[in-house]
Amino acid sequence: MENYCLKNGRILDPATQLDAYADLRIRGGRIAEMGTELSPETGETLIDCTGCWIAPGLVDIHVHLREPGQSHKETLQTGGAAAVAGGFTSVCCMPNTDPPLDNPTLVWEIRARAERESPCKVYVVAALTQGMRGEIPCDYHALKQAGAIACSDDAFPVQSAEVMRRAMLGCAAYELPVVTHCEDKTLSEGASMHAGAVSALLGLKGAPASAETVQIARNALLAQETGCHLHIQHLSTAMGVELVRFFKAQGARISCEVAPHHLLLTDAACAEFDTDAKMNPPLRSETDRLALAQGVQQGVIDCIATDHAPHAPFEKAQPFPAAPFGIVGLETALGCVLLWNSLLAQPLTPLQIVDLLSTTPARLMRLPAGTLAVGAPADVVVIDPNLRWTVEPTRMHSKSKNTPFKGWELRGKARYTFVNGVLVHAAQ
Numbered sequence: 001m002e003n004y005c006l007k008n009g010r011i012l013d014p015a016t017q018l019d020a021y022a023d024l025r026i027r028g029g030r031i032a033e034m035g036t037e038l039s040p041e042t043g044e045t046l047i048d049c050t051g052c053w054i055a056p057g058l059v060d061i062h063v064h065l066r067e068p069g070q071s072h073k074e075t076l077q078t079g080g081a082a083a084v085a086g087g088f089t090s091v092c093c094m095p096n097t098d099p100p101l102d103n104p105t106l107v108w109e110i111r112a113r114a115e116r117e118s119p120c121k122v123y124v125v126a127a128l129t130q131g132m133r134g135e136i137p138c139d140y141h142a143l144k145q146a147g148a149i150a151c152s153d154d155a156f157p158v159q160s161a162e163v164m165r166r167a168m169l170g171c172a173a174y175e176l177p178v179v180t181h182c183e184d185k186t187l188s189e190g191a192s193m194h195a196g197a198v199s200a201l202l203g204l205k206g207a208p209a210s211a212e213t214v215q216i217a218r219n220a221l222l223a224q225e226t227g228c229h230l231h232i233q234h235l236s237t238a239m240g241v242e243l244v245r246f247f248k249a250q251g252a253r254i255s256c257e258v259a260p261h262h263l264l265l266t267d268a269a270c271a272e273f274d275t276d277a278k279m280n281p282p283l284r285s286e287t288d289r290l291a292l293a294q295g296v297q298q299g300v301i302d303c304i305a306t307d308h309a310p311h312a313p314f315e316k317a318q319p320f321p322a323a324p325f326g327i328v329g330l331e332t333a334l335g336c337v338l339l340w341n342s343l344l345a346q347p348l349t350p351l352q353i354v355d356l357l358s359t360t361p362a363r364l365m366r367l368p369a370g371t372l373a374v375g376a377p378a379d380v381v382v383i384d385p386n387l388r389w390t391v392e393p394t395r396m397h398s399k400s401k402n403t404p405f406k407g408w409e410l411r412g413k414a415r416y417t418f419v420n421g422v423l424v425h426a427a428q
């Protein structure tokens with residue numbers, strides 16, 4: 001195993017609030033030493049990190065790796081390659097596969113396969129209900145024993161409040177976070193984008209903001225009553241931010257994430273019927289977008305997650321209403337977030353950015369990640385925060401190329417990514 005000495009970087013470790021120019025030694029797969037003026041020892045590879053951040057590997061708690069069953073969209077290997085290219089060292093994969101990850105055997109299988117096939121660490125979010133049909137809660141004890149870190153029906157949100165309440169009670173008993181995509185299907189049925197001026201102009205059916213907020217309120221009320229940890233996925237509405245703020249103030253165990261695309265884009269991106277701008281929840285209004293930014297700045301929104309959702313070109317080539325929801329995000333997330341941050345009147349600090357993308361998401365899902373502590377496994381990313389680069393989908397590692405950021409000039413990129421001290425990505 002190779003050892004490394006990372007020199008002259010800006011070390012950012014939100015776990016200890018450390019922001020300092022220093023060097024980092026990686027030895028035997030672990031973080032061995034941190035300090036100024038470290039000199040490479042015999043056999044160590046020197047990496048000059050001048051102008052770069054040295055941060056704990058990024059953690060994406062919301063990705064779709066599509067295995068088993070949909071390997072034409074993505075695999076554990078290609079999804080993992082996309083992750084490390086984007087600076088991510090740990091990801092949490094969602095259970096809406098074919099078949100869904102609703103039993104311990106499948107959870108074991110994906111974990112074991114990911115260990116062999118994926119260059120990044122993969123944690124499994126199991127289903128919340130059997131077959132993700134929203135009717136019968138899963139066996140949470142068995143799922144937890146098999147190594148699931150949370151439960152979610154993501155794209156198939158539980159519609160019955162009674163079932164959700166029972167699922168929360170069950171998950172609370174085994175300390176499993178309940179991770180929810182909040183959508184009242186009676187309000188969003190048949191919609192392919194946000195309901196607003198753009199959908200009216202295009203003649204497309206839209207989903208109102210209330211399709212999200214009605215379920216945020218319901219789930220938060222149930223979480224408060226059952227005591228379970230509720231994590232809300234991909235918040236997309238201004239009122240959603242206010243609801244999370246309210247329930248946090250009430251003392252509910254509630255956390256939430258926002259996706260980079262909801263921070264940068266609005267429903268105007270759908271104007272040319274570009275199916276790469278079709279995702280669920282949909283891109284919303286400028287008012288919503290600005291409220292999400294404020295939610296991040298005020299700490300109401302806890303972390304950033306991509307909802308990396310690969311789809312093959314032939315699937316996205318369908319007419320807008322028929323095309324599947326979702327975009328890839330692992331390789332553009334960092335560049336999008338740093339671009340977005342550079343446009344803010346009061347940008348977040350580098351430490352805050354790393355916290356949003358690594359330390360806090362790791363803490364929320366209780367993953368052994370998000371820290372540069374000496375002795376910890378060396379999951380490390382070296383980021384060039386100022387590098388401007390153009391998104392070329394054909395150069396992506398992901399099997400799918402469905403991104404609305406094609407041709408965009410983003411800001412910031414992972415130069416080197418280490419997982420357990422192994423260099424798994426080095427930018428050209």
Ligand SMILES: [Zn+2]
Nearest residue numbers: 154155181280
């Ligand atoms: Zn979702």
Ligand SMILES: [Zn+2]
Nearest residue numbers: 094154155307
């Ligand atoms: Zn998702």
